[in-house]
Amino acid sequence: MNRRTKLAAVAVAVLLTVGAGGSAVAVPDLAGPGKDGRPVVAREAAALTGTAKVFRPAGDDITFSFDAHLAAKDNMDPEAATGTFRFSHYKDGGGGYAVAKVDCLLTGGKVAMVTGVVTETDLDVFRGKRVGVTIHDLGKHDRLGYSWVGRDTEAKLPKCVSSAPFEKVKAGTGDFRVLPWQPVFPTE
Structure with missing residues (x-):
């Protein structure tokens, strides 16, 4: 595996780890589904x-x-x-x-x-x-x-x-x- 491929693989692994960790920790206060079907996060009151x-x-x-x-x-x-x-x-x-x-x-x-x-x-x-x-x-x-x-x-x-x-x-x-x-x- 060449150097660029290794760096890209490491970068993807880091991003996946950070993304997974962030989504496991953050629990949004959902306001229901949005127009596009994705959940809408309500702003705090x-x-x-x-x-x-x-x-x-x-x-x-x-x-x-x-x-x-x-x-x-x-x-x-x-x-x-x-x-x-x-x-x-x-x-x-x-x-x-x-x-x-x-x-x-x-x-x-x-x-x-x-x-x-x-x-x-x-x-x-x-x-x-x-x-x-x-x-x-x-x-x-x-x-x-x-x-x-x-x-x-x-x-x-x-x-x-x-x-x-x-x-x-x-x-x-x-x-x-x-x-x-x-x-x-x-x-x-």
């Missing part, structure tokens, strides 16, 4: 992803990261959302972080609101507490807000509630992406 740092002139290091999704099959149930989000705040050697398990995701246009219960943290004030964050995806000028502002920060937050996006994201750090929710309501 809503999503919020990305990371950014909050702008603070005093030098605080505040970061928010999101990986929240609502599956197509759960389109009319925002409380079926899955994923996590993380936030941290450090300044002058102090501060901490928290990771929350998503329990609600609502999006509309370029705005997303996510709530979750803190499952991991080094700050006692957040341990086991539900928190909410709102994102406004404005390209290079993203904004965000969070539920733990105001005087009554000990109040129990219900699912699907947060604040207006009042914080500015530090220039060059915002890459939030909001996939708008498209609820389907019955017609009479």
